[in-house]
Amino acid sequence: xxxxxxxxxxxxxxxxxxxxxxxxxxxxxxxxxxxxxxxxxxxxxxxxxxxxxxxxxxxxxxxxxxxxxxxxxxxxxxxxxxxxxxxxxxxxxxxxxxxxxxxxxxxxxxxxxxxxxxxxxxxxxxxxxxxxxxxxxxxxxxxxxxxxxxxxxxxxxxxxxxxxxxxxxxxxxxxxxxxxxxxxxxxxxxxxxxxxxxxxxxxxxxxxxxxxxxxxxxxxxxxxxxxxxxxxxxxxxxxxxxxxxxxxxxxxxxxxxxxx
Amino acid sequence: xxxxxxxxxxxxxxxxxxxxxxxxxxxxxxxxxxxxxxxxxxxxxxxxxxxxxxxxxxxxxxxxxxxxxxxxxxxxxxxxxxxx
Numbered sequence: 001x002x003x004x005x006x007x008x009x010x011x012x013x014x015x016x017x018x019x020x021x022x023x024x025x026x027x028x029x030x031x032x033x034x035x036x037x038x039x040x041x042x043x044x045x046x047x048x049x050x051x052x053x054x055x056x057x058x059x060x061x062x063x064x065x066x067x068x069x070x071x072x073x074x075x076x077x078x079x080x081x082x083x084x085x086x087x088x089x090x091x092x093x094x095x096x097x098x099x100x101x102x103x104x105x106x107x108x109x110x111x112x113x114x115x116x117x118x119x120x121x122x123x124x125x126x127x128x129x130x131x132x133x134x135x136x137x138x139x140x141x142x143x144x145x146x147x148x149x150x151x152x153x154x155x156x157x158x159x160x161x162x163x164x165x166x167x168x169x170x171x172x173x174x175x176x177x178x179x180x181x182x183x184x185x186x187x188x189x190x191x192x193x194x195x196x197x198x199x200x201x202x203x204x205x206x207x208x209x210x211x212x213x214x215x216x217x218x219x220x221x222x223x224x225x226x227x228x229x230x231x232x233x234x235x236x237x238x239x240x241x242x243x244x245x246x247x248x249x250x251x252x253x254x255x256x257x258x259x260x
Numbered sequence: 261x262x263x264x265x266x267x268x269x270x271x272x273x274x275x276x277x278x279x280x281x282x283x284x285x286x287x288x289x290x291x292x293x294x295x296x297x298x299x300x301x302x303x304x305x306x307x308x309x310x311x312x313x314x315x316x317x318x319x320x321x322x323x324x325x326x327x328x329x330x331x332x333x334x335x336x337x338x339x340x341x342x343x344x
Binding site for chain 2: 130
Protein backbone atom coordinates (compact mmCIF):
# COMPACT_ATOMS: atom_id res chain seq x y z
CA UNK A 1 0.00 0.00 0.00
CA UNK A 2 1.29 3.43 -0.84
CA UNK A 3 2.16 5.68 2.15
CA UNK A 4 1.36 9.39 2.00
CA UNK A 5 3.32 10.22 5.19
CA UNK A 6 6.36 12.49 4.57
CA UNK A 7 9.60 10.55 4.21
CA UNK A 8 11.93 11.87 6.97
CA UNK A 9 14.80 9.41 6.31
CA UNK A 10 17.05 11.74 4.23
CA UNK A 11 16.68 14.54 6.84
CA UNK A 12 17.60 12.14 9.66
CA UNK A 13 20.64 10.87 7.73
CA UNK A 14 21.70 14.46 7.03
CA UNK A 15 21.33 15.39 10.72
CA UNK A 16 23.27 12.29 11.85
CA UNK A 17 26.11 13.04 9.41
CA UNK A 18 26.17 16.68 10.57
CA UNK A 19 26.24 15.71 14.26
CA UNK A 20 29.05 13.22 13.55
CA UNK A 21 31.01 15.87 11.62
CA UNK A 22 30.56 18.44 14.42
CA UNK A 23 31.71 15.83 16.96
CA UNK A 24 34.84 14.98 14.93
CA UNK A 25 35.62 18.68 14.37
CA UNK A 26 35.18 19.54 18.06
CA UNK A 27 37.36 16.57 19.05
CA UNK A 28 40.07 17.62 16.56
CA UNK A 29 40.06 21.26 17.68
CA UNK A 30 40.03 20.30 21.36
CA UNK A 31 42.92 17.84 21.19
CA UNK A 32 44.95 19.15 18.24
CA UNK A 33 43.82 22.78 18.33
CA UNK A 34 47.31 24.25 18.05
CA UNK A 35 48.14 22.00 15.10
CA UNK A 36 44.81 22.75 13.39
CA UNK A 37 45.17 26.53 13.90
CA UNK A 38 48.78 26.44 12.66
CA UNK A 39 47.79 24.50 9.54
CA UNK A 40 44.81 26.80 8.88
CA UNK A 41 46.91 29.97 9.27
CA UNK A 42 49.76 28.64 7.12
CA UNK A 43 47.29 27.69 4.39
CA UNK A 44 45.55 31.05 4.71
CA UNK A 45 48.89 32.86 4.45
CA UNK A 46 49.39 31.36 0.97
CA UNK A 47 45.87 32.47 -0.01
CA UNK A 48 46.26 35.99 1.46
CA UNK A 49 49.67 36.45 -0.23
CA UNK A 50 48.32 35.23 -3.59
CA UNK A 51 45.32 37.57 -3.28
CA UNK A 52 47.57 40.54 -2.40
CA UNK A 53 49.86 39.74 -5.35
CA UNK A 54 46.86 39.48 -7.69
CA UNK A 55 45.43 42.80 -6.46
CA UNK A 56 48.86 44.43 -6.87
CA UNK A 57 49.27 42.96 -10.36
CA UNK A 58 45.87 44.26 -11.44
CA UNK A 59 46.65 47.63 -9.86
CA UNK A 60 50.01 47.85 -11.64
CA UNK A 61 48.59 46.83 -15.00
CA UNK A 62 47.01 49.48 -17.18
CA UNK A 63 43.87 47.39 -17.69
CA UNK A 64 41.71 49.39 -15.32
CA UNK A 65 43.20 52.83 -15.86
CA UNK A 66 42.42 55.64 -18.25
CA UNK A 67 44.16 58.90 -19.07
CA UNK A 68 42.16 60.97 -16.60
CA UNK A 69 42.89 58.66 -13.67
CA UNK A 70 46.61 58.59 -14.56
CA UNK A 71 46.69 62.41 -14.59
CA UNK A 72 44.89 62.48 -11.20
CA UNK A 73 47.32 59.87 -9.81
CA UNK A 74 50.29 61.88 -11.08
CA UNK A 75 49.01 65.07 -9.41
CA UNK A 76 48.36 63.21 -6.15
CA UNK A 77 51.82 61.63 -6.15
CA UNK A 78 53.49 64.99 -6.83
CA UNK A 79 51.60 66.42 -3.85
CA UNK A 80 52.69 63.46 -1.70
CA UNK A 81 56.34 63.94 -2.71
CA UNK A 82 56.12 67.64 -1.74
CA UNK A 83 54.61 66.71 1.65
CA UNK A 84 57.22 63.99 2.19
CA UNK A 85 60.07 66.41 1.41
CA UNK A 86 58.65 68.88 3.92
CA UNK A 87 58.29 66.09 6.54
CA UNK A 88 61.93 65.09 5.99
CA UNK A 89 63.08 68.65 6.69
CA UNK A 90 60.91 68.90 9.84
CA UNK A 91 62.04 65.45 11.03
CA UNK A 92 65.70 66.36 10.53
CA UNK A 93 65.25 69.50 12.64
CA UNK A 94 63.46 67.50 15.37
CA UNK A 95 66.09 64.76 15.24
CA UNK A 96 68.90 67.25 15.72
CA UNK A 97 67.01 68.96 18.55
CA UNK A 98 66.23 65.59 20.17
CA UNK A 99 69.89 64.51 20.00
CA UNK A 100 70.99 67.82 21.53
CA UNK A 101 68.47 67.47 24.37
CA UNK A 102 69.48 63.87 25.02
CA UNK A 103 73.12 64.94 25.12
CA UNK A 104 72.17 67.68 27.59
CA UNK A 105 70.26 65.23 29.82
CA UNK A 106 72.84 62.46 29.29
CA UNK A 107 70.07 60.07 28.19
CA UNK A 108 70.78 56.93 26.22
CA UNK A 109 68.95 56.36 22.99
CA UNK A 110 66.31 53.67 23.28
CA UNK A 111 66.62 51.24 20.43
CA UNK A 112 64.55 48.20 19.70
CA UNK A 113 65.74 45.03 18.08
CA UNK A 114 63.61 42.18 17.00
CA UNK A 115 62.40 40.04 14.18
CA UNK A 116 60.76 41.57 11.16
CA UNK A 117 57.42 40.07 10.18
CA UNK A 118 54.93 40.66 7.40
CA UNK A 119 51.27 41.35 8.20
CA UNK A 120 49.34 38.87 6.07
CA UNK A 121 45.75 39.22 7.27
CA UNK A 122 43.70 42.38 7.25
CA UNK A 123 42.90 43.53 10.84
CA UNK A 124 39.43 44.63 9.66
CA UNK A 125 38.57 41.04 8.71
CA UNK A 126 39.02 39.58 12.19
CA UNK A 127 36.06 39.76 14.56
CA UNK A 128 38.44 39.25 17.49
CA UNK A 129 40.89 42.13 16.90
CA UNK A 130 43.74 39.86 15.86
CA UNK A 131 46.15 39.76 12.95
CA UNK A 132 48.24 36.97 11.47
CA UNK A 133 51.89 37.78 10.78
CA UNK A 134 54.40 35.69 8.84
CA UNK A 135 58.14 35.51 9.51
CA UNK A 136 61.10 33.42 8.38
CA UNK A 137 60.83 29.82 9.65
CA UNK A 138 63.14 29.17 12.58
CA UNK A 139 63.02 32.76 13.88
CA UNK A 140 62.96 33.10 17.64
CA UNK A 141 59.44 34.39 18.20
CA UNK A 142 57.76 33.76 21.53
CA UNK A 143 54.34 34.25 23.04
CA UNK A 144 54.03 37.63 24.78
CA UNK A 145 56.53 39.32 22.43
CA UNK A 146 55.59 42.95 21.78
CA UNK A 147 54.61 43.88 18.23
CA UNK A 148 56.06 47.22 17.16
CA UNK A 149 55.44 49.46 14.20
CA UNK A 150 58.65 51.28 13.43
CA UNK A 151 60.70 51.20 16.61
CA UNK A 152 58.47 52.97 19.10
CA UNK A 153 54.78 52.23 18.52
CA UNK A 154 53.42 49.05 20.12
CA UNK A 155 50.20 47.74 18.62
CA UNK A 156 49.81 44.35 20.28
CA UNK A 157 51.40 41.21 21.61
CA UNK A 158 52.02 37.75 20.19
CA UNK A 159 49.55 35.24 21.65
CA UNK A 160 50.22 32.15 19.57
CA UNK A 161 53.31 31.07 17.64
CA UNK A 162 53.50 28.48 14.85
CA UNK A 163 56.39 27.49 12.58
CA UNK A 164 56.33 30.54 10.32
CA UNK A 165 53.22 32.42 11.44
CA UNK A 166 52.01 34.00 14.66
CA UNK A 167 48.72 35.37 15.89
CA UNK A 168 48.89 38.89 17.29
CA UNK A 169 46.28 40.27 19.69
CA UNK A 170 45.94 44.02 19.24
CA UNK A 171 45.89 46.17 22.39
CA UNK A 172 42.77 47.84 21.01
CA UNK A 173 40.89 44.52 20.55
CA UNK A 174 37.58 44.41 22.42
CA UNK A 175 38.05 43.53 26.10
CA UNK A 176 41.86 43.23 25.98
CA UNK A 177 43.50 44.65 29.12
CA UNK A 178 46.99 46.18 28.97
CA UNK A 179 49.06 47.89 31.66
CA UNK A 180 50.14 51.35 30.54
CA UNK A 181 51.71 54.55 31.87
CA UNK A 182 50.55 58.09 31.16
CA UNK A 183 52.33 61.26 32.29
CA UNK A 184 51.69 61.56 36.03
CA UNK A 185 50.40 58.01 36.59
CA UNK A 186 51.86 54.53 36.17
CA UNK A 187 50.48 51.01 35.87
CA UNK A 188 47.00 51.93 34.70
CA UNK A 189 44.72 49.41 33.08
CA UNK A 190 43.85 50.17 29.46
CA UNK A 191 40.87 48.28 28.05
CA UNK A 192 40.51 47.78 24.29
CA UNK A 193 37.24 48.90 22.72
CA UNK A 194 37.78 47.79 19.11
CA UNK A 195 38.17 49.91 15.94
CA UNK A 196 41.65 51.15 16.98
CA UNK A 197 40.32 52.60 20.25
CA UNK A 198 40.86 51.91 23.93
CA UNK A 199 40.02 53.60 27.23
CA UNK A 200 41.50 54.09 30.68
CA UNK A 201 39.70 55.07 33.89
CA UNK A 202 41.82 57.55 35.88
CA UNK A 203 41.18 59.59 39.04
CA UNK A 204 39.49 62.91 38.26
CA UNK A 205 42.31 64.80 39.97
CA UNK A 206 44.88 63.49 37.49
CA UNK A 207 45.87 66.08 34.92
CA UNK A 208 45.66 64.45 31.51
CA UNK A 209 45.62 66.38 28.26
CA UNK A 210 44.52 65.52 24.77
CA UNK A 211 47.46 64.59 22.57
CA UNK A 212 49.65 63.17 25.37
CA UNK A 213 51.28 59.85 24.59
CA UNK A 214 50.41 56.65 26.44
CA UNK A 215 53.33 54.26 27.01
CA UNK A 216 53.30 50.50 27.42
CA UNK A 217 54.25 49.95 31.09
CA UNK A 218 58.00 49.83 31.77
CA UNK A 219 58.95 50.45 28.13
CA UNK A 220 59.62 53.32 25.75
CA UNK A 221 56.94 52.05 23.37
CA UNK A 222 53.89 54.18 22.69
CA UNK A 223 50.49 52.47 22.49
CA UNK A 224 48.58 55.56 21.40
CA UNK A 225 47.68 59.12 22.21
CA UNK A 226 44.92 60.61 24.33
CA UNK A 227 42.13 61.41 21.86
CA UNK A 228 39.40 62.57 24.25
CA UNK A 229 38.55 62.83 27.95
CA UNK A 230 35.03 62.43 29.30
CA UNK A 231 34.09 63.08 32.92
CA UNK A 232 30.97 63.15 34.99
CA UNK A 233 30.92 65.35 38.10
CA UNK A 234 29.13 62.57 40.03
CA UNK A 235 31.91 60.04 39.34
CA UNK A 236 35.30 59.88 41.12
CA UNK A 237 37.01 58.83 37.91
CA UNK A 238 37.18 60.13 34.36
CA UNK A 239 37.41 58.19 31.13
CA UNK A 240 40.46 58.78 28.95
CA UNK A 241 39.93 57.60 25.38
CA UNK A 242 43.02 56.41 23.53
CA UNK A 243 43.38 56.41 19.77
CA UNK A 244 46.09 55.33 17.38
CA UNK A 245 47.61 58.07 15.23
CA UNK A 246 47.33 55.84 12.12
CA UNK A 247 45.09 53.13 10.69
CA UNK A 248 46.28 49.63 11.60
CA UNK A 249 44.96 48.43 8.22
CA UNK A 250 47.75 50.35 6.50
CA UNK A 251 50.57 48.43 8.22
CA UNK A 252 52.49 45.91 6.15
CA UNK A 253 55.56 45.17 8.26
CA UNK A 254 56.01 44.87 12.04
CA UNK A 255 58.82 44.14 14.46
CA UNK A 256 58.44 41.33 17.02
CA UNK A 257 60.54 42.09 20.07
CA UNK A 258 60.80 40.44 23.51
CA UNK A 259 59.04 42.22 26.37
CA UNK A 260 61.47 43.79 28.82
CA UNK B 261 18.75 25.18 -5.89
CA UNK B 262 21.83 23.21 -4.82
CA UNK B 263 23.93 25.46 -7.05
CA UNK B 264 22.80 28.56 -5.12
CA UNK B 265 23.63 26.81 -1.87
CA UNK B 266 27.13 25.91 -3.11
CA UNK B 267 27.73 29.49 -4.33
CA UNK B 268 26.57 30.93 -0.99
CA UNK B 269 28.78 28.50 0.95
CA UNK B 270 31.83 29.27 -1.19
CA UNK B 271 31.08 33.00 -0.82
CA UNK B 272 30.83 32.68 2.97
CA UNK B 273 34.11 30.73 3.15
CA UNK B 274 35.94 33.18 0.84
CA UNK B 275 34.62 36.17 2.77
CA UNK B 276 36.14 34.75 5.98
CA UNK B 277 39.55 35.39 4.40
CA UNK B 278 38.88 38.45 2.30
CA UNK B 279 36.02 40.49 3.76
CA UNK B 280 34.89 42.11 7.02
CA UNK B 281 33.18 39.73 9.50
CA UNK B 282 29.65 40.98 8.77
CA UNK B 283 29.72 39.48 5.27
CA UNK B 284 30.16 35.79 6.29
CA UNK B 285 27.55 36.44 8.98
CA UNK B 286 25.01 37.73 6.43
CA UNK B 287 25.76 34.91 3.95
CA UNK B 288 25.46 32.33 6.75
CA UNK B 289 22.18 33.93 7.82
CA UNK B 290 20.81 33.66 4.27
CA UNK B 291 21.98 30.04 4.06
CA UNK B 292 20.27 29.05 7.30
CA UNK B 293 17.09 30.88 6.37
CA UNK B 294 16.84 29.11 3.02
CA UNK B 295 18.33 25.69 3.77
CA UNK B 296 19.10 23.38 6.66
CA UNK B 297 22.70 24.57 6.32
CA UNK B 298 24.96 22.65 8.67
CA UNK B 299 27.93 24.09 6.77
CA UNK B 300 27.61 27.41 8.62
CA UNK B 301 29.14 25.67 11.65
CA UNK B 302 32.16 24.98 9.45
CA UNK B 303 32.29 28.65 8.41
CA UNK B 304 32.26 29.64 12.12
CA UNK B 305 34.95 27.09 12.90
CA UNK B 306 37.10 28.48 10.07
CA UNK B 307 36.87 32.01 11.58
CA UNK B 308 37.83 30.62 15.00
CA UNK B 309 40.78 28.63 13.60
CA UNK B 310 42.14 31.66 11.77
CA UNK B 311 41.54 34.52 14.17
CA UNK B 312 40.74 33.31 17.70
CA UNK B 313 43.58 33.32 20.22
CA UNK B 314 44.00 30.84 23.09
CA UNK B 315 42.50 33.33 25.57
CA UNK B 316 39.27 33.44 23.58
CA UNK B 317 36.93 36.38 23.23
CA UNK B 318 36.59 38.70 26.27
CA UNK B 319 38.64 36.12 28.18
CA UNK B 320 36.18 33.27 27.49
CA UNK B 321 38.09 30.47 25.71
CA UNK B 322 35.18 29.21 23.60
CA UNK B 323 34.89 29.05 19.79
CA UNK B 324 32.45 31.97 19.71
CA UNK B 325 31.66 32.09 15.98
CA UNK B 326 31.28 28.31 15.75
CA UNK B 327 28.68 28.53 18.52
CA UNK B 328 27.07 31.43 16.67
CA UNK B 329 26.85 29.16 13.61
CA UNK B 330 25.15 26.53 15.76
CA UNK B 331 22.73 29.20 16.99
CA UNK B 332 21.99 30.25 13.39
CA UNK B 333 20.83 26.71 12.67
CA UNK B 334 18.21 27.44 15.32
CA UNK B 335 16.51 29.45 12.53
CA UNK B 336 15.03 26.10 11.46
CA UNK B 337 11.56 26.63 13.03
CA UNK B 338 11.52 30.15 11.55
CA UNK B 339 12.39 28.72 8.14
CA UNK B 340 9.53 26.23 8.46
CA UNK B 341 7.15 29.05 9.39
CA UNK B 342 8.17 30.82 6.19
CA UNK B 343 7.63 27.50 4.33
CA UNK B 344 10.95 27.92 2.53
